[in-house]
Amino acid sequence: MKTPFNVRNVVAAMVVAGLLLLPLYTSLSGNVFALTLFTRIVIFALAASSLNLIMGYGGMMSFGHAAYLGIGGYAVGILAAEGIGSGFIQWPVALATSALFALVIGALSLRTRGVYFIMITLAFAQMAYYVASGLARYGGDDGLTIYKRSDFAGLINLSNRVQFYYLCVFCLLGGLYLIWRVVNSRFGMVVQGLRSNEARMQAIGFPATRYRLVCFVIAGTVCGLAGALLANNTDFISPAVMYWTRSGDLMVMVILGGMGTMFGPVIGAIVYLVLEEFLSQVTEYWALIMGPLLLLIVLFGRGGIVGLLERGRHG
Amino acid sequence: MVEPLLRVEKLVRRFGGIIATDHVSLDVAQGELHAIIGPNGAGKTTLISQLIGQLMPHSGTIHLAGRDITRVPPHRRSALGLARSFQITSLLPDFTAADNVALAAQAHDGHSFHFWGNARKVPHLRKAAQDALERVGLGHRADVVVSRLSHGEQRELELAVALATRPRIMLLDEPMAGLGVTESARMVKLLQELRREVSIVLVEHDMPAVFALADRISVLVYGRVIASGTPSEIRGNDEVKRAYLGDQHAVTRHG
Numbered sequence: 001m002k003t004p005f006n007v008r009n010v011v012a013a014m015v016v017a018g019l020l021l022l023p024l025y026t027s028l029s030g031n032v033f034a035l036t037l038f039t040r041i042v043i044f045a046l047a048a049s050s051l052n053l054i055m056g057y058g059g060m061m062s063f064g065h066a067a068y069l070g071i072g073g074y075a076v077g078i079l080a081a082e083g084i085g086s087g088f089i090q091w092p093v094a095l096a097t098s099a100l101f102a103l104v105i106g107a108l109s110l111r112t113r114g115v116y117f118i119m120i121t122l123a124f125a126q127m128a129y130y131v132a133s134g135l136a137r138y139g140g141d142d143g144l145t146i147y148k149r150s151d152f153a154g155l156i157n158l159s160n161r162v163q164f165y166y167l168c169v170f171c172l173l174g175g176l177y178l179i180w181r182v183v184n185s186r187f188g189m190v191v192q193g194l195r196s197n198e199a200r201m202q203a204i205g206f207p208a209t210r211y212r213l214v215c216f217v218i219a220g221t222v223c224g225l226a227g228a229l230l231a232n233n234t235d236f237i238s239p240a241v242m243y244w245t246r247s248g249d250l251m252v253m254v255i256l257g258g259m260g261t262m263f264g265p266v267i268g269a270i271v272y273l274v275l276e277e278f279l280s281q282v283t284e285y286w287a288l289i290m291g292p293l294l295l296l297i298v299l300f301g302r303g304g305i306v307g308l309l310e311r312g313r314h315g
Numbered sequence: 316m317v318e319p320l321l322r323v324e325k326l327v328r329r330f331g332g333i334i335a336t337d338h339v340s341l342d343v344a345q346g347e348l349h350a351i352i353g354p355n356g357a358g359k360t361t362l363i364s365q366l367i368g369q370l371m372p373h374s375g376t377i378h379l380a381g382r383d384i385t386r387v388p389p390h391r392r393s394a395l396g397l398a399r400s401f402q403i404t405s406l407l408p409d410f411t412a413a414d415n416v417a418l419a420a421q422a423h424d425g426h427s428f429h430f431w432g433n434a435r436k437v438p439h440l441r442k443a444a445q446d447a448l449e450r451v452g453l454g455h456r457a458d459v460v461v462s463r464l465s466h467g468e469q470r471e472l473e474l475a476v477a478l479a480t481r482p483r484i485m486l487l488d489e490p491m492a493g494l495g496v497t498e499s500a501r502m503v504k505l506l507q508e509l510r511r512e513v514s515i516v517l518v519e520h521d522m523p524a525v526f527a528l529a530d531r532i533s534v535l536v537y538g539r540v541i542a543s544g545t546p547s548e549i550r551g552n553d554e555v556k557r558a559y560l561g562d563q564h565a566v567t568r569h570g
Contacts, residue, residue, distance in 0.1 A: 181430065181431050182430050185429055185431055185433065186421055186434040187427055187428055188434065189414070192410075193410070193418050196409055197407050197408070199401075199405060200401070200476075201422075202369075202390050203389055203393060203399050204418065204479075204480055205394050205422035206422050206427070211427065214428065
């Protein structure tokens with residue numbers, strides 16, 4: 001397991017190589033659709049990875065993670081609507097707002113555990129959803145069209161498909177690197193220890209809540225970045241992004257790919273969104289096929305797809 | 316008179332109508348190994364839980380080195396030098412033995428809001444972990460995941476974790492629970508070595524071990540301390556014999 005060529009690393013390298021080479025394939029084959037689909041996948045992979053930090057490594061089953069997609073997205077959309085088009089302002093605001101929201105939600109919900117924690121995070125996300133629906137000035141229920149993508153002063157042109165795709169991939173890889181460092185740091189050890197045995201961690205001298213809270217804020221902030229990307233990708237932001245089913249999608253991606261593994265959520269996002277795309281072309285009852293499929297993977301592969309791959313190799 | 320390291324005064328804890336801890340007072344001197352014995356349900360674990368701060372007493376006080384810690388939360392007590400081992404082994408099952416101990420050392424090495432450097436590559440934490448593991452005879456098992464350690468090894472690891480917090484006093488809740496004869500003997504030997512460096516409150520059912528190790532013994536029955544003294548005083552105490560030792564000896568002989 002200590003060799004660099006274990007299953008996890010090989011799969012991760014293949015995924016990264018595939019993502020980096022995708023634009024080459026689309027320009028050679030002229031299949032622009034794949035690039036559009038994968039831009040979306042990469043953004044959701046980033047969101048799912050941030051959820052994995054608290055859910056997989058921290059044991060905090062947040063059922064409201066899509067709220068940050070919406071908050072990051074609305075920060076970009078509202079600023080754009082008010083005539084502030086610079087990404088250098090929009091994006092830091094998106095991150096800061098997400099962090100602040102996570103801080104408040106976390107401070108309140110981390111007093112609870114288990115099912116109560118799931119329900120409280122869900123309730124806060126639904127609150128954010130209804131607040132966004134009430135923003136009449138910014139489209140309310142119908143959402144808000146973003147007429148101009150974030151402007152980075154000529155540094156990068158987000159309206160260029162390939163450039164935007166690479167920006168998303170860069171953010172995903174940067175986010176994964178950040179999460180990887182955090183997970184293996186002293187801080188990360190504490191957070192994982194708390195998942196494993198909270199009473200023990202307190203007995204050796206760690207105050208649980210403040211470490212969990214900081215972890216919660218990091219995850220929310222990274223997901224806020226995914227929200228800013230998502231709004232730019234669709235040129236549109238609406239309350240639907242924050243709806244609880246979206247949070248459910250993110251959870252499914254994490255569990256499907258493999259909770260608590262670095263690349264699991266990325267693989268989960270790819271499989272989930274590709275399946276959704278193709279099954280929905282075949283039949284409008286695609287969820288009927290998707291549901292049992294997910295069930296099978298969760299039942300027989302407790303470590304998600306990454307777990308299945310590893311077990312497949314060890315026999 | 317010298318201030319005792321740990322002073323418990325008139326501690327009371329009720330669960331509904333049951334008084335689990337009934338005006339318990341006891342002193343543990345610096346360097347002492349103080350054993351608490353008593354039949355099942357006497358309230359030993361309830362008492363330990365209050366000492367460690369997981370359970371709040373309804374009245375009474377706990378002082379550590381002259382400082383009132385009655386309302387201090389568990390993680391702060393740990394920082395003040397109080398360590399515990401759990402009656403039912405309580406470790407981080409998906410971490411290695413070394414990681415378990417290193418985390419205990421890390422807990423007493425300033426705050427843990429370090430987000431970047433690899434925690435498994437901090438030399439002094441690894442060394443502290445290795446030292447504590449060597450102390451309990453687990454040096455060769457450092458990289459084994461806890462869930463793969465034997466029960467006896469897990470009990471020893473509990474001690475290593477407590478040691479790594481560099482405590483002034485350790486509260487050991489039945490460290491011998493579930494151990495075989497050889498493992499028990501090893502644990503007694505280990506405790507004999509450790510007691511030279513750190514004060515110990517020992518809750519234990521294994522009577523021969525208790526009488527071999529303890530400087531003083533307090534006997535808890537129905538939440539009350541019915542006797543407190545040296546092993547020979549306890550052995551000669553009629554009330555203790557009646558209430559406890561008689562049938563307990565029978566149990567140890569047959570079990």
